[in-house]
Amino acid sequence: MKDIFKAPFIIEMSETTANMYRQGWDERNGGNISCLLDENEVAEYLDLNCVIRTIPTKFDAKKLAGKIFLVTGTGKYFKNVTKDPETNLGIVRISADGTMAELLWGYKDGGKFTSEFPAHMMSHIARLEVDPNHRVVAHSHPTYTIAMNTVCPADEKDFTHKLWQSNTECVIVFPDGVGVLPCMVCGTEEIGIATAEKMKSHRIVVWTNHGIYGTGKDLDEAFGLIETVEKTAQIYMLSLGHVVNVIPDKTIKGLADLWNLTIMEGVIDA
Numbered sequence: 001m002k003d004i005f006k007a008p009f010i011i012e013m014s015e016t017t018a019n020m021y022r023q024g025w026d027e028r029n030g031g032n033i034s035c036l037l038d039e040n041e042v043a044e045y046l047d048l049n050c051v052i053r054t055i056p057t058k059f060d061a062k063k064l065a066g067k068i069f070l071v072t073g074t075g076k077y078f079k080n081v082t083k084d085p086e087t088n089l090g091i092v093r094i095s096a097d098g099t100m101a102e103l104l105w106g107y108k109d110g111g112k113f114t115s116e117f118p119a120h121m122m123s124h125i126a127r128l129e130v131d132p133n134h135r136v137v138a139h140s141h142p143t144y145t146i147a148m149n150t151v152c153p154a155d156e157k158d159f160t161h162k163l164w165q166s167n168t169e170c171v172i173v174f175p176d177g178v179g180v181l182p183c184m185v186c187g188t189e190e191i192g193i194a195t196a197e198k199m200k201s202h203r204i205v206v207w208t209n210h211g212i213y214g215t216g217k218d219l220d221e222a223f224g225l226i227e228t229v230e231k232t233a234q235i236y237m238l239s240l241g242h243v244v245n246v247i248p249d250k251t252i253k254g255l256a257d258l259w260n261l262t263i264m265e266g267v268i269d270a
């Protein structure tokens with residue numbers, strides 16, 4: 001068996017959580033990440049017949065039966081993952097009936113996966129249905145995105161438009177727009193279902209007054225989506241009350257045409 005502490009998926013997860021912490025997006029235990037792993041790759045590091053313990057999923061995860069995920073632990077701090085990945089992360093396999101997560105590695109102190117496990121797993125189901133290469137769901141609390149929620153309506157077309165108008169990269173990076181949920185109780189199956197519904201047509205979902213979900217085929221892609229929204233939210237908040245120029249709809253349309261992108265419907269007039 002190879003040394004799991006040298007596995008690319010553990011190293012990349014450690015680097016990403018540290019990086020998100022350094023951005024100021026993940027105070028205390030804020031944020032959580034889950035990555036769908038390749039079974040053959042995991043088998044190079046772990047005996048897949050050795051289940052340490054089982055943890056109830058508390059929702060129907062049957063569509064993910066047999067799939068293996070690397071998931072941050074609940075209550076764990078992103079800043080601490082690098083120095084102790086085995087306590088702060090876990091590798092779980094969804095049981096055949098979808099009611100249990102079989103712990104294959106990690107959560108060394110007796111811990112368990114993030115409280116947002118339903119939103120993560122349901123989002124994986126939704127994204128895998130539209131993109132077979134999908135692998136990562138990352139949740140974070142970026143400051144300016146949450147600040148934008150306090151001054152903007154919780155309306156996804158309006159929110160997307162404001163971002164597309166504030167930074168020319170936005171329509172290119174997320175032509176599918178940003179899904180927006182109203183402020184809801186987090187950590188529940190209900191918010192998981194609502195998030196997954198948005199994930200059918202968006203790779204980014206904002207939880208009003210709470211944070212953001214970014215998804216993608218790898219950690220870079222999920223991180224990059226969050227980073228682009230957050231940078232643009234910062235531009236929006238810095239210029240609030242002093243706006244002289246926004247990107248006109250015809251330029252947003254021109255950018256989308258140039259890059260041959262299909263954009264979210266109903267956001268621009270052009």
Ligand code: 13P
Nearest residue numbers: 029031032074075114115
């Ligand atoms: P966890 O510590 O359970 O991952 O929760 C953090 C969080 O961001 C809740 O939304």
Ligand code: ZN
Nearest residue numbers: 030031139211
């Ligand atoms: Zn959160």
